[in-house]
Amino acid sequence: MTCTSETARIIAKAVSGEALWKDELVGLLTLTSPEETEALFQAADGVRRSCVGDEIFLRGIIEFSGHCRRNCHYCGLRAGNRGVRRYRMTEDEIASRAGMLGEKLCTTVVLQSGEDPFYDKERMCSIIRRVKNETSLAVTLSIGERPFEDYEAFRDAGADRYLLRHETSSPGLYRALHPGHDLAGRVACLRKLRQLGYEVGSGCIVGLPGQTADVLAEDVLLIRDLDIDMIGIGPFIPHPNTPLGGHPAGDAGLVLRMIAILRLVTRDTNIPATTALGVLDPGARRKAFNAGANVFMPNFTPDPYTSSYEIYPGKGPEAGAIAKASEGGYAALFEGLGRTIGTGYGCRVRASRGCAETPGTGGGA
Numbered sequence: 261m262t263c264t265s266e267t268a269r270i271i272a273k274a275v276s277g278e279a280l281w282k283d284e285l286v287g288l289l290t291l292t293s294p295e296e297t298e299a300l301f302q303a304a305d306g307v308r309r310s311c312v313g314d315e316i317f318l319r320g321i322i323e324f325s326g327h328c329r330r331n332c333h334y335c336g337l338r339a340g341n342r343g344v345r346r347y348r349m350t351e352d353e354i355a356s357r358a359g360m361l362g363e364k365l366c367t368t369v370v371l372q373s374g375e376d377p378f379y380d381k382e383r384m385c386s387i388i389r390r391v392k393n394e395t396s397l398a399v400t401l402s403i404g405e406r407p408f409e410d411y412e413a414f415r416d417a418g419a420d421r422y423l424l425r426h427e428t429s430s431p432g433l434y435r436a437l438h439p440g441h442d443l444a445g446r447v448a449c450l451r452k453l454r455q456l457g458y459e460v461g462s463g464c465i466v467g468l469p470g471q472t473a474d475v476l477a478e479d480v481l482l483i484r485d486l487d488i489d490m491i492g493i494g495p496f497i498p499h500p501n502t503p504l505g506g507h508p509a510g511d512a513g514l515v516l517r518m519i520a521i522l523r524l525v526t527r528d529t530n531i532p533a534t535t536a537l538g539v540l541d542p543g544a545r546r547k548a549f550n551a552g553a554n555v556f557m558p559n560f561t562p563d564p565y566t567s568s569y570e571i572y573p574g575k576g577p578e579a580g581a582i583a584k585a586s587e588g589g590y591a592a593l594f595e596g597l598g599r600t601i602g603t604g605y606g607c608r609v610r611a612s613r614g615c616a617e618t619p620g621t622g623g624g625a
């Protein structure tokens with residue numbers, strides 16, 4: 261494998277665990293040589309193997325509400341999109357669906373929705389308590405920005421993890437894409453979640469208008485500085501009923517380079533091969549597992565809801581196909597990669613904090 265001496269130096273520095281400077285991150289993000297890109301992926305794969313092992317953890321997603329009060333310019337669920345069928349699942353529906361996940365080898369349920377005030381603090385706490393009482397699943401919430409007292413109540417009800425992507429580290433781009441909201445508010449939520457003891461997930465979108473390699477390098481640095489535990493990196497996919505409907509989709513190759521770089525920089529975090537990456541390029545998900553990813557998030561939203569949760573086009577049918585995959589199907593997919601299905605909760609394990617294999621007992625936070 262041939263690298264320029266500068267690329268080889270940066271990769272070796274990252275593998276050794278030394279922090280990279282921003283211009284070194286930009287150098288890796290802008291690699292164009294297939295040989296150098298492959299060297300980056302192999303280095304990330306090696307760090308993945310030594311820091312988090314060969315297991316791939318399944319986190320089953322239930323998208324329980326298609327309502328959202330926000331108007332993010334890239335999202336099909338935005339409040340201003342009148343062309344989407346909105347739905348809400350009942351507590352019984354959510355609990356019953358979560359009960360099926362254990363049979364699918366998932367050890368975590370991800371309860372995801374738009375920002376929907378219908379699920380107020382009391383209603384969400386009731387759902388969380390019910391899922392915790394009726395299953396042995398770790399509970400991850402992905403329900404947006406909330407008052408800090410809600411985060412506290414959800415944690416007390418038993419929630420283990422919280423996903424809240426920062427979307428972009430550029431304050432100007434964030435403001436332009438999220439009317440009425442700013443990056444500082446988002447980061448304050450992430451810091452509060454960390455302070456409350458959640459395992460915290462974040463991440464960004466690759467391919468937003470005006471986004472440069474410099475901005476993506478800042479995304480990497482923000483994720484590192486916030487000490488994020490789970491990192492979701494997805495490509496921008498245009499939705500026709502949004503202000504960005506005419507903007508081209510993100511580049512799957514750049515998403516893969518971001519995943520590899522984040523594995524090198526953050527070492528022991530959990531990084532999914534995202535659904536959006538699989539929708540943009542079905543082969544790219546497999547490549548992501550060879551470039552640092554260690555989590556797979558099958559969608560278990562039941563029909564008829566799954567096709568209505570259209571944050572970007574093409575997601576519904578693809579997600580449905582995943583949900584129908586049998587346990588054998590997962591095993592075959594992962595065995596082909598030389599990997600196995602994770603059997604524990606897949607909490608982040610690090611020397612300084614350890615990880616109890618029972619979520620909610622504090623060690624995994």
Ligand code: SF4
Nearest residue numbers: 328330332335338374
């Ligand atoms: S990205 Fe999330 S918060 Fe923004 S409109 Fe879509 S569902 Fe709502």
